[in-house]
Amino acid sequence: MATTHLLRVKSALFVHARRPARSLLEGEYASLFHGRSLDYDDLRGYVPGDEVRDIDWKATARHDAPLVKRYVATRKHHLLLVADTGRGMAATAPSGEPKKDVAILAAGLLGYLALRHGDLVGLVRGTAEHTEAHELRGTEGHLEVLLRAIDAATDLEGEQSDVAAQLQWVVRHVRRRTILLVLADDRDLGPELEALLRRLRAQHEILWLTVEDADPTLVPAAVGTYDVADGYALPAEVRLDPRVREAYSAERVRRVEATATLLARLGIAHGRVASAEGVVPAVLALLERQRHAR
Known part of the structure; x- marks a missing residue:
């Protein structure tokens, strides 16, 4: 029988909890999403x-x-996973894994911790052209369905990525205060997205996790590469040119800094992850930033 996504999540938690650098994850975050009513x-x-x-x-x-x-504490929080399932998330992460595998593990980790504390988990996923929503429920079986939906929907032959379309859906349809975990492609956040985030931040709590792209200038010449956004091949003699490598590195630094600056200005806890192995530390750091921001 195939390994379920949720089993991978639990295995990652178990491995991390055994490391001497940290105590048991659920113990450190016994109350994942702190909150209070006005009562x-x-x-x-x-x-x-x-x-x-x-x-x-x-x-x-x-x-x-x-x-x-x-x-009087609110008994149940609503965690909505907002996942980009366009072809940009089917590309390769720096670790060599599909980016969607990294995103699924991150979504499963936060979703599982939410379920352990009685919260409800739902999903909004899609591309630049289409958005699908899955209802909020509080069972592990439902979380597995959500993770499989992300997996099945993310394909190299799929439509273009644009998480702004999914956030626009949230603006139009989600009225109750909700915790949003946005799993985003590694790209610039333009003015339209900034405006959306300002609206969402006024009502919801937002956690933002960027899944990083592999650096094409570091891929060996024997390995063929292409841009999943437009399908154009990247010739080895071009991408391995030292000048191209230097320009790509500078552009990446600019993009990372611009994204971090924008999200910090909006008061949104954010992080980056480059591999499945790095998911648990990245999510821990994200939750820690969220806690301090409060």
Whole structure:
């Protein structure tokens, strides 16, 4: 029987949890998506680890010890995986793996952690021309269906990538406050996308993960390469030219910095991942940035 995507996710978590550098992942992120409703509940004594902003200073002034406010917590969060399944995500990652395999593992990891804490997971996937939505549910079987949908839809013969189309769908159809995990191709974020993100950021919480492209100037001459966006072959004598390599490297640095600057300005936690092996550390770092941003 074929290995399921969710089994790969659990295996990656197990391997990472056994490394001495970190304790068990679920232990470190026992509450994956922190949140509170506006419903005040009561006061209790301060304990180490409580947020300083939760201290009720007026009540504390009347007592010998600090007191913190407690709120009625929202029981279920909605996690919506927003996946680019255009042919750009069927290209090769720096590790030599298909980029879609890296994206599926990242989606499965965050989805699995959400399910472990009782949250619901859904999916919006598509290309520049078509967008498909899958409902929110809270079971591992449903998450496996979502991951298989990403896998089946992402093909080198598919349509062009444009995650802006999927984000536009979210703007039009998702009304409830939702956590969005955007799995994006490695490309410039233009003015249209910036405007979309500004609208979405006002209502939703956004996590952005870019799946990196392989560097064609580092691929051996014997290996044929082509641009999946337009199908043009990249001759070895051109892409291995030192001047081309230098120009490509400079352009990549510019694109990475521009993307990071834009997302930081919008208050969106973001990260980059180049391999399946790097997914767990990348997602951990992404969640840590999200936590500090709050």
